[in-house]
Amino acid sequence: MSLAIDPFQYTLRQTVSCCGVGLHSGRTVNLAIKPAPVNSGIRFYRSDLPGDVFLNAHMDKVVGTQLATTLGNEQFRVSTTEHLLAAIQGFGIDNARIELDSDEVPIMDGSAEPFYKLLKTTGKSRQEALKTALRITRTVSYTEGDKHLSIEPYDGFKVTGEICFDDTLINKQKYTFDLLGGGFEEEIARARTFGYVEQVEELWANGLALGGSLANVIAIHWNRKSVLNEDGLRYDDEFIRHKVLDLVGDLALLGCPILGHVKAYKGGHAQHLGLMKAIAASPESWEVVEIKRNGAYAAIGEMAHKTRRAGQSILPFFTAPNIPSLSAA
Incomplete structure (x- = not known):
């Protein structure tokens, strides 16, 4: 089968x-x-600290999820x-x-x-190495109280989000975005973070959100019918x-492209x-595949441990209990 993904x-x-x-x-x-070499993935470095130590943008490096994702x-x-x-x-960068x-x-x-x-000011450079992707073969679900997320088989990367707030302005909103279909800049890149104005004030009082202002946060009015930002909303459904957008950014921590449809409530x-x-x-619900030059894909399966690249690309998955590591060449 051919996929609409650059190999x-x-x-x-x-x-x-x-x-x-x-x-x-x-x-x-x-x-x-x-720029970064092939198979290195996305890595963070602190230029204010000694040495050249890096932090992989991987789910196994998440140490906090309160108000933002911290690695x-x-x-x-x-x-x-x-x-x-x-x-x-969204720009299609694998290594940085x-x-x-x-x-x-x-x-x-x-x-x-x-x-x-x-990123658009410099553009991207193709590297002579093929992508490794995670292809979902069976639905995987996660539930926490009234919050529910799942990912199901889909030969692309689609995200559907749904929110439900008890106010007039947000109320119920639902939105679907297909990352491989293009339109990232127009459809979700401009959507800003948001919060109720009293929540922002409470964060300030507790020494948080000190850099927050109407220039970088949508502040929802006390009446729950409007926003305090003079320029208003960029989309009628900017909240969802x-x-x-947040979901796309967090899922990048899987360490490789995803082939599946994510649904989040x-x-x-x-x-x-x-x-x-x-x-x-x-592990029974997905397979690691290499995208071929013609857009087709081939499962790596048990051969993954024989290549350093495959091991590095899917490293986050093999930090789970009872799953053997493939990171050694």
Whole structure:
């Protein structure tokens, strides 16, 4: 079967950089996204710390999901990774070196658009290595209270999000986006993070969201019928589009492209991680495939342990209990 997915890996043509503030710390952050070699994936580096230690953008490195997704290891942490990772995913970058001089990715305008536009300024470079993807063969589900997420077989990458709020402005919203169909910049990249104005004030009082302002957060009015932002909403359903954006960014932590349809009802960062862990714990529900030059795919299966690339690409899945590691060549 042929897939609508570019079989080759890509990195950036040249380094791009930006400066912004961290949403929660309020500190100025300098960030650079640089080209990286094949099979290296997405890696974070702290330019303000000694050494050249990196942090893989992998689900097994998630150390926090409160208000944002935070990655960490013994050396350092990086929080609010989801918008940047969504932009990288949406632009089609497989390998990149991300350097920043703080512990938080800058919030920019609260969406993925500034990062996506930054990537567009340099473009991407095709690398002479083929993609490895995770193809879902059976439905995998995760439930937490009234929150429910699942991923089912689909020869593409589609995300459907649904939210339900007890207010007039948001109420119930549902949105579906097919990542391989294009339109990332137009459909979800511009959707901003949001919150009730009293929640933002409470965060400020507790030393959080210190970099938050109407320039990077949609503040929902006390009356629940409007927003405080003078420019209003970018989409009538901007709230669910942002939730879908967050989901795309978090799922990038699986470490390789996904072939499946994700459905999320009332999902958040913690539930996104829950779904990824459920996938990792269900090896009978997926297979690792290599995308061929003609768009077809072939399962790697038991041969995965014979290639270093396959082991690195699917490393997150093999950190789950009782699943043998394939990371050794």
